[in-house]
Amino acid sequence: MGIINKCLFPVAGYGTRFLPATKAIPKEMLPILTKPLIQYGVEEAMSAGIRTMAMVTSKHKQAIENHFKTHPEIESSIQGTAKESLLDEVNRTIEQCDFAYIEQQQMLGLGHAIYTGKPLIGNEPFAVILPDDLCANDGNSVLLQMTKLYAQHPDCCIVAIEAVSMDAVDKYGVIDGNLLNGSNNAYRVHNMVEKPSPAVAPSNLAIIGRYILTPDIFTVLENTKPDKNGEIQITDALMTLAKKGKVIAYQFQGRRFDCGNVKGFVEANTVFAQEML
Ligand code: UTP
Numbered sequence: 001m002g003i004i005n006k007c008l009f010p011v012a013g014y015g016t017r018f019l020p021a022t023k024a025i026p027k028e029m030l031p032i033l034t035k036p037l038i039q040y041g042v043e044e045a046m047s048a049g050i051r052t053m054a055m056v057t058s059k060h061k062q063a064i065e066n067h068f069k070t071h072p073e074i075e076s077s078i079q080g081t082a083k084e085s086l087l088d089e090v091n092r093t094i095e096q097c098d099f100a101y102i103e104q105q106q107m108l109g110l111g112h113a114i115y116t117g118k119p120l121i122g123n124e125p126f127a128v129i130l131p132d133d134l135c136a137n138d139g140n141s142v143l144l145q146m147t148k149l150y151a152q153h154p155d156c157c158i159v160a161i162e163a164v165s166m167d168a169v170d171k172y173g174v175i176d177g178n179l180l181n182g183s184n185n186a187y188r189v190h191n192m193v194e195k196p197s198p199a200v201a202p203s204n205l206a207i208i209g210r211y212i213l214t215p216d217i218f219t220v221l222e223n224t225k226p227d228k229n230g231e232i233q234i235t236d237a238l239m240t241l242a243k244k245g246k247v248i249a250y251q252f253q254g255r256r257f258d259c260g261n262v263k264g265f266v267e268a269n270t271v272f273a274q275e276m277l
Contacts, residue, residue, distance in 0.1 A: 002049035003151050004212060007127040007143075008120070009041060010113035012058040012104035015132075017261055026061040027260070028131045032268045033276060035089070037259055038064055041131035042093050048143040050127060053093075054120035055101045056113045068099045109231025114213070115221040123215045125150070130209025132260035134268050135252070142210050142252045149186060149250050150212045157217065157241055159189070160210035161249045162256055169201040173235035175249045176202035189247040194227070194235040205249060207235065208256055217241070 015027030022030075028038040042053055057064060067090065078084050104116045114128060127143055135142040146158050161175060173194045177187030191202050211234070220237045227233055241247050257271070258264035 002147075003154075004048065004050060004125055004127050004147050006052040006054055006121055006124065007042075007045035007048075007050045007129055008114060008117045009038065009053065009055045009129055009131060010104075010110055010117070011038065011061060011064060011131065012056055012107060012113055012116075014107065015260075018265075026063055028061075029063050029067065030259070030265065032134060032257075032259070032265075032272050034086070036067060037131040037134060038067065039090055039093065040134055041129045042068070042097065043089070044135065044137070044141045044143050045127060045129060046093065046097065047137075047139075047141040048127065048147045050143075051097050053097050053099045054117050054126075055099065056104050056117045056120075057101050058104055058107075065099075065101055068094055068097075070094060108226065109229075109233055111221050111224055111232035111234040111237050114234055115218060115232070118218045121215065121218075125154070125212060125214050128209075128211040128213060130260075132258070133209030134257045134259050135208075135210070136255045136257070136268075136271070138254075140253065142254055142256075145252055145254075146210060146212050146250055149248065153248055155214065156246045156248045157214055157238060158212040158248050158250055159207045159238065160252050161187075161205045162208050162251065163204050164206045166198045166201065166204050169198055169204055169206060170195050172206035172208075173233075173238075174201045174203060175205050175207065177205075177249055180248070185251040185253075187249040187251075188245060189238075189242040189249050190245075192235050192239045192242055192247070194233050205251070207249070210252070214241075214246070 015022035029036045176191035177189040180186045220240045224237045257268035
């Protein structure tokens with residue numbers, strides 16, 4: 001058993017920025033080259049030693065579940081051909097990991113999605129990956145970096161942050177904090193604001209879709225009020241823990257592509273194509 005054994009994937013959202021593509025296909029199944037976003041996410045979790053993948057999904061997203069099942073007909077049709085290896089990576093995830101699913105019945109926000117995953121997680125620290133934030137890595141994945149930091153601060157939640165331009169802060173949760181002693185990339189968080197206007201943003205350090213959460217987050221989420229749009233925000237719940245000094249923000253090494261919007265998705269495809277084709 002590793003220090004973090006489970007990863008939660010909140011993948012219930014409608015992906016409206018990608019309509020009409022996401023009418024019948026989950027956003028997480030959109031491919032960067034030939035591999036769906038969700039598979040990159042699962043492989044990143046595996047790189048951090050995680051073998052239990054807990055998906056918070058919706059009834060429209062059966063394709064995700066199907067992706068992580070074997071497909072004997074396709075396999076026999078490519079057996080012995082040059083295409084045989086194309087399923088190797090996904091089959092490795094199927095062989096080595098357990099997949100569990102739970103349905104989020106109403107889209108009440110990321111915090112609500114994470115709370116919905118509670119029965120799959122139980123009372124242990126866990127990782128969260130939002131697969132539309134694709135993090136490219138050369139073996140030292142963002143989640144692996146975060147797991148190492150968590151090992152030094154096991155009573156804290158860790159959020160991954162990236163410096164973004166000031167005019168983009170209103171798309172993110174933004175933190176304010178002080179560098180930990182002797183560190184140049186990890187901050188003790190004392191304030192977090194969800195989607196602030198540039199004028200009131202406490203910094204340009206934006207939270208991206210990677211978290212390590214301690215199980216006390218579930219109790220906090222239970223008591224977190226919906227925002228003005230009726231959504232329960234994970235940032236608001238984390239703020240409760242930040243007030244107790246229990247949130248660390250980590251400026252990761254690596255490159256992130258925001259594949260939740262068309263520009264970032266095209267950019268990821270372009271960069272991966274340049275490297276792989
Ligand atoms: P987004 O804000 O990107 O929403 O959610 P979305 O529905 O995926 O995409 P758009 O904005 O309509 O284009 C961030 C992450 O939180 C999940 C989403 O699936 C995504 O991974 N989420 C969000 C849920 O699982 N449930 C929710 O109620 C809200």
